[in-house]
Amino acid sequence: MTHDIKRSIAAFICGLVFATGLAVSGLANPDKVLQFLTLNANWSPALLFTMLAGILVTFAGYRWVLRRGPIFSDTLHLPTRTDVDQRLLVGAAIFGVGWGLAGFCPGPALTALSSLHVEPFLFVAAMIAGSLIEVRVVPGS
């Protein structure tokens, strides 16, 4: 089997596991996300624990992988940029507005397609459009 096929199977399994985590945590449900993002009497800190647990496991696991190296790839493809620029922060802020409006971010929206409700389909179509617009209007993207 070529590495290409192994990588594809591995990615599919990772996607399955990732989606399970999103579903179990409640992140795939915009209601739960908005209960975390909306600061009122119904505020729920639950998703804070999702992030903390996710970071804890990833922090430990990444250190382990960094010592061993990857299996189906010659190198680890890690981001190298360290500069904090306007693009990063403006982009994060625009993303934050969208996240707060609907309670969907990219991963949960893709997983929520499996609910067959119209919302995630509309959201994902708009998200792809937004991404393609960015490439067209922002120079150098």
Next chain:
Amino acid sequence: MMNDISMAAAGGAIIGIASVLLLWLNGRIAGISGIMNGALTRVPGENAWRILFVAGLVAGGFFYQVITDTPLITRTDRPLALTAAAGLLVGFGTRLGSGCTSGHGICGISRLSLRSILATATFVAVGMLTATVIVRLIGVPA
């Protein structure tokens, strides 16, 4: 409440396991917006795994609903125009800011990247502000 929090933490740990698996197996960061954008751009040898990761994300949601008999989405009465506007902003913003909740919030923070820490602080703060204001303005309760 306690049950919500333990499920939230357990789900987070599973997300962490998936992120570690993807780096260990394929040497890749589990940043969903980046993977999705990469899947939309033709790069020889790099499209298949990205498309299959996204397929796994959808299939995983499907299996979860079938196995646990619980719906992923519990409310569908929000204005569709809001959902569409939100999607546009999320697609635009995550591309401009090079990442989303997974890439910056989980993977980047775990690598102690200052860029990711600041991006996450920004989108969580702006997300909270937006959600809180929206409830007041148009009365779409969380």
